[in-house]
Amino acid sequence: MKKKQLEIILESVKGFSAPDVRKEQYETPAPIAAELLHFAYMQGDLNGIVFDLGCGTGILAIGAKLLGAEKVIGVDSDLDALHIARANAERLGVDICPICCDVKDFAVRSRADLSPSVIMNPPFGAQRKGQDRPFLRKALEIGEAVYSLHNVGSREFISKFIQPQGVITHQKSIDFPIRWTFKFHKKDIKIVNVELYRFERRKRNVKNK
Amino acid sequence: MKRDLMDILACPMCKCDLELEAVEGDEEIITGTLYCAKCDEFYPIEEGIPNLLPPDFRR
Numbered sequence: 001m002k003k004k005q006l007e008i009i010l011e012s013v014k015g016f017s018a019p020d021v022r023k024e025q026y027e028t029p030a031p032i033a034a035e036l037l038h039f040a041y042m043q044g045d046l047n048g049i050v051f052d053l054g055c056g057t058g059i060l061a062i063g064a065k066l067l068g069a070e071k072v073i074g075v076d077s078d079l080d081a082l083h084i085a086r087a088n089a090e091r092l093g094v095d096i097c098p099i100c101c102d103v104k105d106f107a108v109r110s111r112a113d114l115s116p117s118v119i120m121n122p123p124f125g126a127q128r129k130g131q132d133r134p135f136l137r138k139a140l141e142i143g144e145a146v147y148s149l150h151n152v153g154s155r156e157f158i159s160k161f162i163q164p165q166g167v168i169t170h171q172k173s174i175d176f177p178i179r180w181t182f183k184f185h186k187k188d189i190k191i192v193n194v195e196l197y198r199f200e201r202r203k204r205n206v207k208n209k
Numbered sequence: 210m211k212r213d214l215m216d217i218l219a220c221p222m223c224k225c226d227l228e229l230e231a232v233e234g235d236e237e238i239i240t241g242t243l244y245c246a247k248c249d250e251f252y253p254i255e256e257g258i259p260n261l262l263p264p265d266f267r268r
Contacts, residue, residue: 049217073217077266082258097214101261105221114217 006063007034013059013088016081024123024131025078028059028149029192031176033121036147036196037063039172040119043198045145049116051075053103053135058085058096060119065094073097075106104134108142118143124151133161140166145200149174152193162199170198210238210259220245221261227252 010030019025040046046069052061055074065072074096076082082098089096122135139146140162159168174196177189215229225247233240243252243259252261
């Protein structure tokens with residue numbers, strides 16, 4: 001599936017019914033989700049088990065499944081959002097596994113031999129500082145390869161935070177014009193700048209690219 | 210919730226295995242519970258979604 005095609009399909013994913021500002025609940029814009037997913041797909045990281053941490057209404061989880069992931073598990077503490085996520089998935093003809101759990105508490109069976117990938121758009125910590133940390137920690141704990149969206153200029157923080165077990169392998173800047181629709185029938189274009197990181201658990205002979 | 214998720218999920222508190230009791234559904238569990246023997250805690254599965262939030266945070 002082409003990236004543009006994926007983006008068009010993901011545009012139809014419904015968002016939160018009552019977003020919680022404190023949890024930084026906002027939908028990942030479809031072009032940004034498509035960029036992350038396509039990139040992960042090209043690296044061969046969307047074949048097996050995929051976890052979407054803080055999946056919200058499911059745009060990344062659904063996209064991963066559309067790109068052929070074997071099983072996609074969406075973890076979020078908001079049960080209402082998970083119901084919307086599942087309805088979104090059903091409407092697009094794919095099956096995702098929603099699980100209601102706080103990301104920091106989510107646990108995977110120790111005997112499970114999964115080598116999963118993690119995809120996520122964690123809270124940036126704009127409302128409460130450090131909200132992205134439990135996500136990074138959990139992603140590294142359960143994932144072999146992690147794809148994560150962050151504010152511009154996060155490399156130093158992430159690189160330090162995931163040490164010593166994790167190492168950044170890729171970084172990509174994503175600048176997208178997003179059409180915001182305001183309540184007063186006024187449309188505007190806003191450029192959203194984010195950074196996509198791929199990091200993984202450290203193996204021997206891994207070089208920074 | 211798919212029954213085969215039991216191969217993946219663990220108790221959010223002690224990280225031990227969970228036991229599934231299905232009330233409605235077989236391969237696709239609609240209603241049931243996940244039980245952690247070590248914590249002696251039940252986690253509900255309602256409308257097909259397992260709820261692993263701590264008991265105080267459930268609605």
